[in-house]
Amino acid sequence: MPVNLSLIIVSWNVRDHLRANLARLFDIHARARFEVLVVDNGSIDGTPAMIRREFPQVHLIQNDGNRGFAHACNQGLALAEGEVFVLFNPDMVMGEGVLDRVYETLVAQKDIGGMGVRLTRADGTVVASVRRDPGFTDQLAILLKLPHLFPRVVDRYLACDFDYGTPQNVEQLRGSFLAFRRDVFLQVGPLDEKNFFIWFEDVDYCRRLRQAGYRLWYDASMSCMDLVGQSFAQQPTHVKQARFSLSLARYFRAWHPAWQAAVFYALRPLTIAMGALADLVRVHSRLWK
Secondary structure, three states: OOOOEEEEEEEOOOHHHHHHHHHHHOOOOOOOOEEEEEEEEOOOOOHHHHHHHHOOOOEEEEEOOOOOHHHHHHHHHHHOOOOEEEEEOOOEEOOOOHHHHHHHHHHHOOOEEEEEEEEEOOOOOEOOOEEOOOOHHHHHHHHOOHHHOOHHHHOOOOOOOOOOOOOEEEOEEOOOEEEEEHHHHHHHOOOOOOOOOOOOHHHHHHHHHHHOOOEEEEEEEEEEEEOOOOOHHHOOHHHHHHHHHHHHHHHHHHHOOHHHHHHHHHHHHHHHHHHHHHHHHHHHHHHOO
């Protein structure tokens, strides 16, 4: 029988979170037929063995190293058989009824290019999963860590006035849960793995979906639990800064005036050094405890 939905999960050293994710997926009651593809980016915590042992129905794609989020997503998307694709983070827990709702909405409303749902933490509080398109000022502030001193500088970008209780069209949806149809994917193409290892690949894709004439839809009627950034938490700050700043500069090179991208390229050594300093302070703090 044909597959209605394909869930693509990219995993990197989050075995226990992924186990809970998969256990929930195969426990929910869904009318829509779905498959699960896990692309493991070289985990060394026993993730592939756990999947083979406990979830043999999962289509496992095992990479020999961390090839980045965009590349891994594209690997899964290339093999997906569903009519609707869902990019779904490994540290998430699927909500009851979400898959059916997403499938029925995207099949019925052909003008929707991408769809997200309400994301909540374990305590029920809402995760800020909707943003506006990045602007030069707010991204410069983030790069230089200015929101620690002036938090309001990023209010526009973070959509701090957004009503998460109201379904509506949006500019940006987080790639932790992003659903789109096969025909949209075939038209817009894969994620840009050439320019984005991690960060901004979802921002770029949302821009491309809207550029192709589609709208992005946020559905507030149902939710998934999101533990937020469990893979990122394992990486040193200077590594995260290097990857973030490079993706930021490349995003602005694609969508903004060249001088803005040049500013971000020029600031990369400074921000990586700031990250290395933060790592050094953290190490010394642990040694003195």
